[in-house]
Amino acid sequence: MLSPAAGSAIVVRQSSRAPLAGAQPSARCSGCAMRHLCMPQGLPAEDLPRLEALICGARKVRRGESLYRSGDRFDSLYAVRSGSLKTLIVNRDGREQITGLRLAGDALGLDGIATDVHAFSAVALEDSSICTLPYAALKTLCRESGTxxxxxxxxxxxxxNQEASQMMVLGSLTAEERVAAFLLDVSSRNWQRGYSQAEFRLRMSREDMGSYLGITLETVSRILSRFQKRGLIDAQGKLIRICDIEGLQTV
Structure with a gap:
């Protein structure tokens, strides 16, 4: 099964190809609904203003816009304040391979730490708000704060752990099990964020789901229809309602 995405990050780097358009003057962690996912547990009260001072502001990323692209220089981490993004890489034959789904409270940009260049691209699935934290400044704060x-x-x-879990999904589960695991993962992550566990809107297209799960668009559509006929889910376009969560867990 896909494991729920763990607490997110503090993050966002300005892409070298996209200006920081629409940035807001501040992004206060203390007023963010996702702070229970992003904020370090046990952070001393005196360190919170220092952390907030590092955040460059909330950047608006419109649906279909890239936050950063593979090959862009890495200089910041990102956190999804609202909305959702997909991460992807382009294969040698020019096809996109979806590598992740990032929801509110999730981190982005960690792929650039090793080489100072982003290995993946991050594209907004809907209009989203992103917090940006320069990595050099974060490292300085980390040296001064063990938390x-x-x-x-x-x-x-x-x-x-997420990448290892995804490899297990692609390598050992059937197509039906992959789709069920994906729906349960989104359900669990929505619950972590205070939303409904049984009903949610899938921001990924069926084609993106297929790319992420290593199956075809047609297979995704057939499996969702099969689940609906079995009474496991009710799918109306991108709106998914899980009718039998225990049944879905036993697929």
């Missing part, structure tokens, strides 16, 4: 340093290490570990 912040621990949080950054946890974010890196979370991403590694």
């Amino acid at each position: 912040m340093q621990d949080r950054l290490h946890r974010l890196m570990g979370d991403q590694f």
Whole structure:
């Protein structure tokens, strides 16, 4: 099964190809509904203003716009304040391979730490708001705050675990099991964010789901129709209602 995406990040780098258009003057962590996912647990009260001072502001990323692209220089981390994005890489034959779904409270940009260049692209699935945190400034704060340093290490570990989990999904589960795992993962992540666990809108297209799960668009559509006939879900376009969560878990 896909594991729920772990607590998100503090993040956002201005893409070298896209200006920081629509940036707001501040992005206060203390007033953010996703702070329970992004904020380090146990952060001393005196460190919160220092963290907020590092955040460049909330950037608006419109649907279909890239936050950053593969090959862009890495200089910041990102956190989804609202909305959702997909991460992807373009294969040698020019096809997009979806590598992740990032929801509110999730981190972005960690793929650039190793080489100072982004390995993936991040594209908004809907109009989204992103918080940006320059990585050099974050490293300085981490040296001065053990809690912040621990949080950054946890974010890196979370991403590694997510990638390992996705490899397991692609390598060992049937097509039906992959789709069921994906729906349960989105359900769980919505619940973590205080939303309905049983009803949600899938921001990914069927084609994107197929790319992410390693199956074809047609297979995704057939499986969703099959699940609906079995009474496991009710799918109306992108609106999904899970009717039998236990049945879906046993697929």
